[in-house]
Amino acid sequence: MTRLPDDHPLVRGITADAPLLNQYRGTRTAAGEQQVPSRRPVWFMRQAGRSLPEYRALREGTTMLDACLDPEMAAEITLQPVRRHDVDAAIFFSDIVIPLRLAGIDVEIKPGVGPVLGSPVRTRADVEALPELDEAAFAPIAEAVQKTTAGLEALAQEQGRSAVTPLIGFAGAPFTLAAYMVEGRPSRDHLGPRAMMHGDPETWNALAAWAADVSGRFMRAQVMAGASAAQLFDSWAGSLGREDYAAHVQPHSAAAFSHVTGLGAEQGVEVPLIHFGTGTGDIIDLMRDAITEGAPQGSGARPAPGEEGSDRGAAHPVVGVDYRLNLTEAGRRVGAETPLQGNIDPALLTAPWEVLENHIRQVVASGAGAAGHVLNLGHGVPPETDPEVLTRVVSLIHDIGYEG
Template sequence: MSYNDRFIRACRGERTDRVPVWYMRQAGRYDPEYRKIKEKYSLLDICRNPELAAEVTMMPVRKLGVDAAILYSDIMNPVMSLGVKFDIVPNVGPVVEEPIRTKRDIERLRPIDVEGDLPHILETIRILDRELDVPLITFAGAPFTIASYLIEGRPSRRYLRTKSLMYGEPELWQLLMDKLGDMVVTYARAHVAAGGKAFQLFDSWVGALSPRDFERCVLPVIRRIFDELADLDIPKIYFPGVSSGELLPSLKGIKADVIGLDWRVPIREGRRRLGGGYAVQGNLDPAVLTGPMAVIEEQAADIIDQGLEQPGFVFNLGHGLFPEASLDKIAALTEFIHRYSARQLQNGAAAKEAERA
């Protein structure tokens, strides 16, 4: 079985013969087969069944032709090992049984024990390492995003309790960031030891912060996480979530290889704000997939053209796939990305050859 490493090479800033693509939430409810599985099993049930979790992870690779798989899991899975009880409630999201809001609550959080508490996650990774012919991306939720669920108790639009703790009790906030940062580092290392080939840190909701608050209250733990993972010979991706364009200049110098962009910042502008030194990933608005293929292809082509201006580009969405997306359209988009980017690269190479002649 030949191995497709375009994604890895693009993450490292190398030229590839076509743009690699994968999609956040590429194993999801847009797929009728996945919906049938969810009729029998909850998300957490699937995660606890390594064979089933591996199969769900591989389904979009087979159906869409993407260049990477992403582990079927949830960013909340590791907090179970810290002693936090939660459930993933349909149409709501993570709901924490006893939200974390006091010094005693934070001090009670245990160090993560991946082998002891989450062996099913590691076994899923091992199965996928044997079965896949594309790289496996594993992931964790970043400290701010996880903290927002732990403190609010459920998804939030305003993050008032989270920000209240951050502003009002900075020492407690720092303690929580430290504990969650330790969790991420240990969890990521266990993933790589089990066979993960890339790692993405999802900071889905950090765009709720101003650049000043991000730099003072969150960026230090992000820097530490990537510093402590720097010795791992895998691509490391930081996705600062939606509405995070104003935070991009603050990321200069973090030891990630790739920065994910949402659709509000063009690829060219995102690179400018980052100041160079990173591959970029993104950034089609998932809502575009509800439109006709002509519109989808037009927007994808513009993203690809900007992405190809420099080496180091991975096509993705600016956020996760919606359930309303069409399997056929996503598969057609994947084929278009590969075909269009290959042609653009060939045309660019031919033009350079003509200039030299």
């Protein structure tokens, strides 16, 4: 089924012409007309989190994964940075290992460590023993998304805005999820998954396929419940060479995207899809292609340049760029028709304001050649960031006008 629910924000049109989606569509309105938005859109990865005192107060005494699976709490945490910073997107508060928890796998987020599994997955028998993820398990995710989108609509009404701030759903990419499962915990070099993909490729492909399925369905649950865009986040793909990524990872990322590509197409609406990784400058064109390769036949995915096809309902692949790669060079690697997201250096959030402002203006200038550009950090918000700095950054970006 590729139809979105009739009450979905995109189908109702309440988020369709938000500045964020305009840029994700390549500086186009929902009707496909070329038009710059009312302001430059910006949001931050990990904007809903430890940098906010209201987040720390709400989370006190609650584990990370329990907070993610409490619909009321997850919705409130997602809304906090939108209220405080006036960012142009809400990013759904969750964690990439939530699909594992929903499937019944023993996983916890240990403070100062990260995701830790009770039993790593290292053999074919381990993979074959992985549980199937029941569709009913996504109920708390759908409820949290619905509460969030209702809160975003109420906030827009309070502020007298016609366009509602869109919610972005997200999931961990198959390689990152599988890497955690093989190592059993975070790793700097990911020797385990890299060894498996070469030494036991059948087991690797079975594990990565399982991860692609649960991540893709996790994204789909968020979009079907009301998210207006979705991002696949690959924390560890930067540890791979280009050939390894193309042969052993890209097909599985495409499979994850296939769960969401084309949703809403027959209704004439588009759910933009973003692919982001850290240290992935050498493979960002392959990451872009994973989105389009995930498009099912007849899904309405965007035609290749020069081919005939309508922009209505088409899926623009959007590439997130980390702080290591200048956006001008990123645009050269993925093509000027590909919208970009990024890439303010998080380290400069603690620099003197003059240094940070100059850097932001350089990022804006370097992204000017792309079909669309959404400002973001080149990774997540550091926990020690002063929230007032983020608010000031948003205000600055909104004040930088579009030429012409």
